[in-house]
Amino acid sequence: MTEHYDVIVKKRQVQADNVVVLEFESANALKLPKIEAGAHIDVHLPNGLVRQYSLCQNPKQEGIFRLGILKDPESRGGSICAFDELQEGTQLKVSAPRNLFALDEAEHTVLIGGGIGITPLISMAYALYEEGKSFELHYCGSSIERAAFVEELQQGSLAAYTKFYFKQSGDDHRESLSAHFKQLNHTSHVYTCGPNGFMDWVIDLAKQNQFDDSHIHKEYFQVETDATGDAFEVYAQRSDKIIMVSAEETLIDALAREGIKIEKSCEQGVCGTCLCDVLEGEPDHRDVYLTDEEKAENDQILVCCSRSKSARLVLDI
Structure with a gap:
């Protein structure tokens, strides 16, 4: 069984109208464990659902878990509950961090996030920065008004490593990244997270530019699955x-x-x-x-x- 922690919502901030940034701390004497870049936790929501959310903090920050959760209109009940009901002071249970999207050792790392898919890549970028590694962070979205963490990424320690692409501003991430990939060394590792179609495009782009499958990493938020079939x-x-x-x-x-x-x-x-x-x-x-x-x-x-x-x-x- 997965280890669980009792936590309390220490900070809550709504960014971009539909993204809530939550910071949890321990609700008792049990200290929260250190996190790894790319890790996520299971959140036991007030409505009984359990959902996974990526941790998006600097891994050097101990004693907290920070999440960014999009209030998805197609939600199956998880993100709407998190957005509406997780207020400062709310107590709940979460799992210990689990990492299915860990960083590999690489000469250079390319991080490409679409929308709320930026969250696990933020923790990766902080980890690479702290370790003095070579990396770049690409943030793609519909508009700056609908994007969370923009101020942090524009003004903080990751600013020099981050490039933004917002459609409403006339930025074409497909054209820009297609040209950029032609300049990348194939020993680089590529990490992508975001909508499934967006990730498929990034993965295809990497493969078209002769990146080995072992150098392409992805994390799905949700997929359409048909679980029916023969008895x-x-x-x-x-x-x-x-x-x-x-x-x-x-x-x-x-x-x-x-x-x-x-x-x-x-x-x-x-x-x-x-x-x-x-x-x-x-x-x-x-x-x-x-x-x-x-x-x-x-x-x-x-x-x-x-x-x-x-x-x-x-x-x-």
Whole structure:
């Protein structure tokens, strides 16, 4: 089980009308752990939902967790609750930081964020700056009025490393970055976060310029996942239960129906919370958490969205 902390909202600031910047501190004597650049935490919201948000502080800042959360009109209930209900003084639970988007050692690092996807890249930029590493930060958005952290990035220690592209100001990030990538050394590492279409474009651009896959890093906020398919049987070995998963039922719901509760969070195959070991059978991987190499090994499955290609799966649960 993931370690959890009781925290209190120490500071709250609304930026760009629809982004709330929250700073948490411990609500008791248990000190919050140090963070790594690129890490996120699970936030247990007042409405019962659990959502992952990237930490966007300088990793040197200890004893706090800082988040930037966009009030998304397409929200499934998480961001709206965070924006509306997390006020200064609110107490809640969060997980220990987990890092699925860690920095690799590189001669030069290129950070490219779209909209609220800038958040994990801010912590990376601070870490690289503190370590005296070579890097650049690119912030793409619709307008400066709808962008958070602009003043911090324009006036703080990261100003000399940051370039902004705002459509409303006539900036064309596609044209500028396409030209810029032609000048980059292929030993550089590229990190991108933002809307899925934006990230796909950055990844394609890097590949077109002969960047190796191992030098291209991405983090999804959310994905559209179809968890339906053919019915199949699951044998939960440790629980000694045989469970039928119907065509319209998710694997995690079928397990819960038979009393096998698996910890979950995003329910979209993004965060890895519901990862289980596969002992027999061939999973039908629907997630974006596992790498292609990990999926090919067929020894793990994210039960929130994935299914089975074989008629039977044996899981170590």
